[in-house]
Amino acid sequence: MDCRVCAATGDPWLMVGGSGSGGGGGGGMLGGAFSHESEHDLAAMVSDFLENGSSCGGDSRCSSDSDSSFCELAQLADKISHYKVLPDQHGIDMLSVVNSLILSINTLDLEFIRCGSCKASCIRFCLVKLLRLSGYDAAVCISRWQGTGKVPGGDHEYIDIINHNGSGNSDRIIIDIDFRSHFEIARAVPSYNWILKSLPIVYVGSLTKLKQFLQVMVEAAKSSLKQNSMPLPPWRSLAYLQSKWHSPYQRHFHPELETVSDPLVFEHKRCAGHLNRLKTLIQFEMETDKNHLKKVAGRMKVDRWRLRTQ
Secondary structure, three states: OOOHHHHHOOOOHHHHOOOHHHHOHHHHHOOOOOOOOOHHHHHHHHHHHHHHOOOOOOOHHHOOOHHHHHHHHHHHHHHHHHHHOOOOHHHHHHHHHHHHHHHHOOHHHHOOOOOOOOOOHHHHHHHHHHHHHOOOEEEEEEEEEOOEOOEOOEEEEEEEEEEEOOOOOEEEEEEEOOHHHHHOOOOOOHHHHHHHHHOOOOEEEOHHHHHHHHHHHHHHHHHHHHHOOOOOOHHHOHHHHHHHHHOOEEEEOOOOOOOOOHHHHHHHHHHHHHHHHHHHHHHHHHHHHHHHHHHHHHHHHHHHHHHHHO
16 A cells, blocks of 8 residues: 555545554544644654655565464464453452443533543543542543654653552552554554454553553554555654653643633534443443453363363
């Protein structure tokens, strides 16, 4: 595919957002509108990439062995499954709390949040309000970073919870309500889309565990793009992805109050649609996980029965 076709449409975000609803899996339904990045810097990077970086030339990345690439993606899928089931009872409990609170939010709640150019901030602030009412030190975090070299500058919005312990130390739990959209890529191969769909709908966990997911998804993106003789875009590099959650940030407990205007009402109507899709995906994920646990429990019963009869 000639990437410049996307630029000719006047919408370079077709490349930034990846394959969109057609190829991004469940995350694609929420992609784009939830991102909160510096559009000017990133758009300039996109334009430069399309003009100078979209053709591999003699780069070794253009040589593709589909069999080895498939095996590589299969191994990365195993890593994703491993990271998801790592013993972390606190993270598991927090994910259950976060999912339950998101499911309790209704569209009328969004209308009481005034976020200007919203980009789903209303959903985040609703969730933070519910978390704080439940006793958690939660806030909406807005991170910003300057562009350096091949990494474009930008900003990102997510939620954190600070856990305070008796020794005076604290740790952070990161919550990202549109996790999959960060990894959508253009012309993804089917096995990559399968890995993308295996990611959590909402990420809840430590920065350390988050980095593990990022590393795997960057390698998976490289493998998928290599099969189409395409290089990894700067906005899908590990350095850029890490900047979203590792850069300096400010914590906000309440959005800036603004007078309701017609564009703002339109933003909330759009966010209501995102909220409904998010809740549907969470419910599906919870049901899938429940069925998976039943299968695991069934296999364990069979194994115990076999051991007793031997």
